[in-house]
Amino acid sequence: xxxxxxxxxxxxGQALGAIGDRNFMLLIRLSLRNLLRxxxxxxxxxxAMAIGVAILVVANSFSHGISDIMFNKIMxxxxxxxxxxxxxxxxxxREIFRDxxxxxxxxxxxxxxxxxxxxxxxxxxAIGNGRSDNxxxxxxxxxxxxxxxxxxxxxxxxxxxxxxxxxxxxxAIENPVIISEEKAxxxxxxxxxxxxxxxxxxxxxxxxxxxxxxxxxxxxxIFMQPVVFLELxxxxxxxxxxxxxxxxxxxxxxxxxxxxAALADRIHARLDNPGxxxxxAAASGRAGRRPVVLLGVKSDDESKKKISGLLxxxxxxxxxxxxxxxxxxxxxxxxxxGVTAGDSFTVSYTRKFETGPRxxxxxxxxxxxxxxxxxxxxxLMEDAGFYDLYYEDMPAAxxxxxxxxxxxxxxxxxxxxxxxxxxxxxxxxxxDYRKKYQEIARNKWKGTTIDVSTxxxxxxxxxxxxxxxxxxxxxxxxxxxxxxLLGVVNTLRMTIRERTREIxxxxxxxxxxxxxxxxxxxxxxxxxxxxxxVGVLMGFASMKLLSLMTFHPVDNPLGMLLVNGHLYxxxxxxxxxxxxxxxxxxxxITAWFPARxxxxxxxxxxxxxxx
Amino acid sequence: xxxxxxxxxxxxxxxxxxxxxxxxPILRAIDDNYKMKKDVQxxxxxxxxxxxxxxxxxxxxYFRRDSDDAFLIVMxxxxxxxxxxxxxxxxxxWMYRINTRTFQHINRDESIGGTDAHSADFETRKLDELYGxxxxxxxxxxxxxxxxxxxxxxxxxVKAKVNDVDYPRQIYWxxxxxxxxxxxxxxxxxxxxxxxxxxxxFTEIEGRFVxxxxxxxxxxxKGNKTIVEISNIVPGKLDDKLFTKAYLENLSK
Numbered sequence: 001x002x003x004x005x006x007x008x009x010x011x012x013g014q015a016l017g018a019i020g021d022r023n024f025m026l027l028i029r030l031s032l033r034n035l036l037r038x039x040x041x042x043x044x045x046x047x048a049m050a051i052g053v054a055i056l057v058v059a060n061s062f063s064h065g066i067s068d069i070m071f072n073k074i075m076x077x078x079x080x081x082x083x084x085x086x087x088x089x090x091x092x093x094r095e096i097f098r099d100x101x102x103x104x105x106x107x108x109x110x111x112x113x114x115x116x117x118x119x120x121x122x123x124x125x126a127i128g129n130g131r132s133d134n135x136x137x138x139x140x141x142x143x144x145x146x147x148x149x150x151x152x153x154x155x156x157x158x159x160x161x162x163x164x165x166x167x168x169x170x171x172a173i174e175n176p177v178i179i180s181e182e183k184a185x186x187x188x189x190x191x192x193x194x195x196x197x198x199x200x201x202x203x204x205x206x207x208x209x210x211x212x213x214x215x216x217x218x219x220x221x222i223f224m225q226p227v228v229f230l231e232l233x234x235x236x237x238x239x240x241x242x243x244x245x246x247x248x249x250x251x252x253x254x255x256x257x258x259x260x261a262a263l264a265d266r267i268h269a270r271l272d273n274p275g276x277x278x279x280x281a282a283a284s285g286r287a288g289r290r291p292v293v294l295l296g297v298k299s300d301d302e303s304k305k306k307i308s309g310l311l312x313x314x315x316x317x318x319x320x321x322x323x324x325x326x327x328x329x330x331x332x333x334x335x336x337x338g339v340t341a342g343d344s345f346t347v348s349y350t351r352k353f354e355t356g357p358r359x360x361x362x363x364x365x366x367x368x369x370x371x372x373x374x375x376x377x378x379x380l381m382e383d384a385g386f387y388d389l390y391y392e393d394m395p396a397a398x399x400x401x402x403x404x405x406x407x408x409x410x411x412x413x414x415x416x417x418x419x420x421x422x423x424x425x426x427x428x429x430x431x432d433y434r435k436k437y438q439e440i441a442r443n444k445w446k447g448t449t450i451d452v453s454t455x456x457x458x459x460x461x462x463x464x465x466x467x468x469x470x471x472x473x474x475x476x477x478x479x480x481x482x483x484x485l486l487g488v489v490n491t492l493r494m495t496i497r498e499r500t501r502e503i504x505x506x507x508x509x510x511x512x513x514x515x516x517x518x519x520x521x522x523x524x525x526x527x528x529x530x531x532x533x534v535g536v537l538m539g540f541a542s543m544k545l546l547s548l549m550t551f552h553p554v555d556n557p558l559g560m561l562l563v564n565g566h567l568y569x570x571x572x573x574x575x576x577x578x579x580x581x582x583x584x585x586x587x588x589i590t591a592w593f594p595a596r597x598x599x600x601x602x603x604x605x606x607x608x609x610x611x
Numbered sequence: 612x613x614x615x616x617x618x619x620x621x622x623x624x625x626x627x628x629x630x631x632x633x634x635x636p637i638l639r640a641i642d643d644n645y646k647m648k649k650d651v652q653x654x655x656x657x658x659x660x661x662x663x664x665x666x667x668x669x670x671x672x673y674f675r676r677d678s679d680d681a682f683l684i685v686m687x688x689x690x691x692x693x694x695x696x697x698x699x700x701x702x703x704x705w706m707y708r709i710n711t712r713t714f715q716h717i718n719r720d721e722s723i724g725g726t727d728a729h730s731a732d733f734e735t736r737k738l739d740e741l742y743g744x745x746x747x748x749x750x751x752x753x754x755x756x757x758x759x760x761x762x763x764x765x766x767x768x769v770k771a772k773v774n775d776v777d778y779p780r781q782i783y784w785x786x787x788x789x790x791x792x793x794x795x796x797x798x799x800x801x802x803x804x805x806x807x808x809x810x811x812x813f814t815e816i817e818g819r820f821v822x823x824x825x826x827x828x829x830x831x832x833k834g835n836k837t838i839v840e841i842s843n844i845v846p847g848k849l850d851d852k853l854f855t856k857a858y859l860e861n862l863s864k
Contacts, residue, residue, distance in 0.1 A: 125832065132662075132832055198831050201800060203774040208803035208831060240774065240800070392774075438716070 027515060031522035038495070045491055046531035048484045049583065053535025056477045056579040058542050061569035063469035066561060068570045070462045073157050073563065074223070075455040080119065080250025082264050083458070085451045086421075087440055089387060095120075096202055097421075097448060098391050099352070100246035106270045107251070112259050115252040117141055120235055124199035126211075126228070128187025135183060135228045137199065139235035139247075142169045158224075159564065162191045163215025168231045175238075176214030178229040184216050191216060195228075201240040209238055244353040244394075260454035265426065268452040274420040277386070277447070278405050279395040281349035283379065287338025293405045294347060294379045296386030296418030299446065303416050310412060311373060316341030316366025325385035326365035332376060334367045341366055347379070350396040358393040374413040375405070383418040383446040391448070424451040429460040474582075481583065485590045488524060492594040496520070503598055504606025517592075517599035524591035525584060532580040539576075543569040633754045634744035634767045637783075637790055642737045649817075650676050650849040654687075654842050662834025674853050681854040685862060696859045707859045714856055741776050742769040756787065759794060763787045778805065791820055804830045816844050 035042055084106075086097035097103045107116050120139035126132060142165055161181060168176050179189070189195055193213050201207045211230065219225060230238075241247065253259055279294035297307060299322050308318050314331055320341075321328050329339070339345050341364050348359045362381070374380070381389075398404050407414050422445045427433045433453060440449055456463065496503070503516060550565045562568065657669040670688035675681070681700045686692040694709030697717075705714040744752040745768040753768040764784045771779040778797035785792050795808040812824035821844060829835035852858055 127832060196831070198799070198805065200777075204777065205771070205774060205779050206777050206797070206799045206805050208799040208801050208805060238801075388773075 027519050027522055028526075031519055031526055034495075034519070034523050035526055038491075041491060041494075042527055045484070045487050046527055046534070048487060049481075049528055049531035049587070050535035050538055052477055052480050052484055053532045053579060053583055054538035054542055055480070056473065056583070057536055057539030057571065057576055058546070058569065059473035059477070060470060060575040060579060061539070061543060061571040062567070063466050063473065064572055064575060065568040065570040066469065067462055067466040069561065069563065069568055070459065070465075071455055075459050075462075076252065077157070078119075078121075078250075079453075079455050079458060080117070081253045081256035081260050082251040082267070082452070082454050083119070083248060084251070084267065085248040085453070086246075086448055087451075088391065088448045089384070089446055090440055090449075092437060092440060093200075094202055094204075095248045096241065097246050097248075097450075098244070098394050100244050103246050103249060106267055107249075110263065110266070112253045112255075112263055113251050114254060117250055117252075118232060118236070118247040119250040120232065120239065120247045122199050122201075122235070122239060124197040124228075126183075126187060127196045128184075128189040129193065131186060131188045133183065133186050134226060135179075135197065136226045137177075137197070137235060137238075138227050138229055139232035140168065140178075140229045141232045142166065157563075158217045158219055158229075160215050160217050163213075165215070167214035168229060170214065173212045173214055175209055175211045175230060175234055177211045178215040178217050179213055180225045180227065181216050181218045182225045183228070184213065189213050201238065203240055205240065207238060207240075242353070256454070257456070260456060264452045264454050264457075268423070268426055271421075271423050271450055271452065274423065276405070276407050276417040277390050277420045279347075279349050279390060280398045280402060280405075281347040281395070283333075283337055283345055283347050285337025285339045285343070285345040288336050290333065290336050290377065291402070292333065292347065292377045292379050293375060294349075294381060294386070294389075295374070295405075296383040296390065296447075297380045298416055298418055299383050306412060307416060311368045311371040313366045314369025316364065318366065320365035321380075322382055323365070324382060325363060326382040327362045327385075328366045328368055328380045329364060330368050330373050330376060330378070333379070334364070339364050349393075350399075352394040352396045354393065358389075358395075360389055372411060372413075374408065374411070374417070378405075386418055387446050418447055421448045421450050424449050426452065426457075428457050430458060433458050478586075481586060485586065488527075488587055488590055489594060492520060492524065492591055495523075496594060496598040499598075500601065500606050503601055504603045507601070507603035508607060513599040517595045520595035520598055521588055521591050524587050524595075528584045528587040529580075532583055535583075536576055536580065540571070543571070633765075634752050634769065635739070637765070637767070637785060638739045638742060638769070640790055641792070642739045649846040650674075651844065651846045652849060653844040656840045656842070658838040658840075660834070660836050662832065674849055676849055676851070676854055683854055683859065685859065694862065696862070698854065698856065698859055700854055705856065707856070712860065741771060741773055742781065743772050744768070745770045745780070757784075759784050762793065764793060765790075789820070792822075806830055814844070817846055 084103070086095055086103070088094045088096050088098075104116065107113055118139065118141075122137045124135050124137050126135045158178070160178070163178065165178070167173065168178060170176055174194075177195070179187075179195070184190065187195060191213050195211045195213065196208065197211055198206065198208045211228070217229075219227075236247070251263075253263055277296055281292055281294050283290055283292040297303065304318070304322050307321075311328070313328075315334075316328070320326050329337070334340055337345050343364050344361050345364065346359055346361050348357045351358050362379070365382075407417050424436055424440075427436055436451065507513075507516065547566045547569060549567065551559075551562055551567075552565060652672070652674045655671050655673050657671075659667045659669065661667070668688060669686070669692065672683075672685040672687060674683040674685075679701060682698075684697040686695040696707040698705050698707065698714075704717045706717050707714050744754070746752050755766045757764060757766050763786070765787055766782065766784050768780065768782050779800045780798040780802070782796040782798075783792055784794035791810070791813060793810050795810075796804055797806045797808070799805050807828045807830055809826040809828075810822040810824075811826055812822065813820040814823045815821075821841065823841045823844075825839040827837045827839070829837075
């Protein structure tokens with residue numbers, strides 16, 4: 001029997017009754033009291049477990065922090081939680097939509113949207129004082145940013161060491177900009193110095209400008225160091241946007257992880273099925289003037305083949321029709337205007353955003369004599385040339401009294417007429433998104449393409465990176481725990497050996513095998529639970545200490561893992577609870593085997609055991 | 612690299628220009644000269660001087676087919692560029708990289724090989740459609756007759772009619788006797804002088820004057836300039852197999 005007061009020294013009646021009823025509370029009490037019997041051994045083992053849990057918590061919080069930095073401190077400012085991208089005429093850099101109001105209409109009635117901003121960035125060559133380098137000009141809407149509730153976050157990400165964000169909108173300064181400390185150093189410029197920049201505007205024209213350094217910011221992210229902030233309206237003007245045009249739009253929304261995909265789907269659905277691009281014009285030829293409808297026709301190989309099959313030409317050739325600016329008219333209209341293939345005529349139409357009509361001279365490539373022509377007053381134009389006209393001067397809606405043109409629904413022209421825009425399919429990971437933009441780069445579309453995507457989809461690789469980091473962490477911690485668990489098994493074996501006669505006694509007075517096993521498992525469970533709790537606290541303390549350290553990385557990509565020069569951790573309840581449950585689960589499973597061995601001993605053998 | 616277009620387009624020039632007016636007729640005449648009459652091949656050497664970066668010499672072979680505006684550029688020097696190439700057939704423009712032996716499709720506004728040239732620069736469009744005369748408040752063209760060194764020239768200013776050209780404003784100095792372009796200043800949208808080009812030496816090939824030595828001065832980033840020399844110009848029908856991916860690949864083997 002126990003030399004000192006044994007936790008198993010219970011009154012037989014009480015013990016039998018309680019254990020016989022599988023009083024779980026009693027088992028818990030017994031387990032807890034047994035833990036205290038070997039304080040030093042359990043404290044040492046628990047410490048090892050706590051260190052393991054602390055490492056797991058810190059590593060998990062760090063990898064989650066990386067994702068948070070990438071998504072919420074970089075991607076959010078670059079693409080927004082949800083991005084609506086426009087690319088005109090296959091130009092990957094030509095991010096423009098000619099009707100700003102129409103684009104923003106698609107966002108109306110969405111309470112989840114906190115902000116909708118135009119997103120503009122442009123590579124430029126900058127010349128400072130005797131030094132030159134590449135920069136990225138980024139438009140920032142300071143007025144909007146000043147009202148934002150998360151202004152503090154912006155200031156944390158781009159800390160100003162000189163000047164203020166308000167200076168960017170100072171009309172007294174010539175193109176005021178905020179530049180990173182590193183870039184200012186490289187270009188040898190200080191506050192109020194002038195940087196000359198050259199870049200290509202939205203349409204590929206060479207543009208030059210003088211920028212005044214109004215502020216200098218410090219940013220630890222190496223990828224953000226080339227960024228130079230310029231007030232959005234000034235940047236739009238420099239890049240050639242007109243007031244009614246918009247760049248791609250980035251949305252900041254509530255609870256993005258939960259809502260982004262659904263919101264993107266809804267916006268995508270609203271933009272689906274654009275109508276045909278139509279110009280209501282008046283055509284003038286030698287013989288007369290007549291109201292006409294100008295439509296673009298697709299010029300991909302499949303469409304060319306279909307159109308060639310639908311129409312019978314009385315003059316001209318399809319080869320000329322499908323060249324840029326190629327125009328085809330039906331015979332009656334050609335007669336009214338007094339033109340035939342090879343002749344020119346003018347069209348004039350009211351513009352949507354500017355006063356005065358737009359006039360253009362068109363060259364008749366062919367005249368259609370028979371076939372399934374889409375309308376008697378319709379002029380068909382090859383899409384590349386048509387979009388040049390359509391986008392440069394957006395046409396006004398038809399005046400009252402003029403019936404809006406409707407493409408015959410049952411005919412083939414619905415798929416052959418150039419649409420107002422081309423909506424790209426939704427993609428859900430980085431690879432598919434990349435492929436989609438490779439398609440754009442192949443000039444597949446002559447019109448403006450619209451893409452709707454969330455930052456989780458365009459940068460799904462970041463989520464993969466987080467998963468990989470977590471797997472690496474868990475693998476490393478599991479190796480550590482394998483060593484710790486050897487200690488657990490060894491400790492249990494020693495405990496069982498030391499308490500063999502005690503096990504015999506309790507078994508002799510009625511404790512069941514299952515209860516003996518459960519008691520040892522509960523001992524391990526509580527040891528791991530207490531160790532995990534301490535480990536979590538140690539993890540938080542470690543994160544606090546680590547985040548107090550300041551780093552000053554210069555030109556080091558690892559700087560992007562820092563926030564304000566400090567390591568960034570983002571512990572999550574799920575991450576921590578998952579780690580603790582994993583450790584407890586492994587420990588309990590490991591304890592089950594020696595516990596079963598103890599439970600399977602016969603009382604007679606156990607009582608006769610001498611060490 | 613953007614210079615390549617300026618360098619190679621004159622290969623298509625024919626020197627029969629009309630003396631029927633001022634800016635528009637000269638532009639139309641230049642357009643007429645752009646029309647290619649035969650396939651052509653030539654060797655081109657670019658000597659690039661960059662401020663603080665020394666001199667870089669680029670040698671390339673240039674092949675052009677008139678029927679579909681196809682062209683092939685094969686890099687011969689420097690050593691790290693040797694075997695690389697650019698091929699355009701129809702709307703497709705590819706860049707070939709010998710180290711990976713892969714073709715990459717180039718978008719019309721994509722930079723070529725990290726240079727300032729873009730795919731769109733190689734599109735053949737009529738100068739007359741792209742630019743028109745600049746007129747002053749009285750409606751008079753900005754046109755004058757002056758001397759460029761010892762050569763009597765016409766000096767006139769043009770502005771872009773469309774918005775997707777490199778330079779929205781340019782000033783040309785053309786010979787009064789045959790309208791050969793001798794000097795060209797290119798301005799940005801904001802009116803900054805970005806580049807000055809001098810066409811220093813011409814040679815006559817099958818009745819056309821081709822500028823075989825040209826100097827391009829970067830006026831924005833001082834100290835940068837490029838000298839372009841064209842040699843071994845051979846007009847005449849080229850084998851269609853030249854304008855294929857396979858040919859470019861086989862060159863590297």
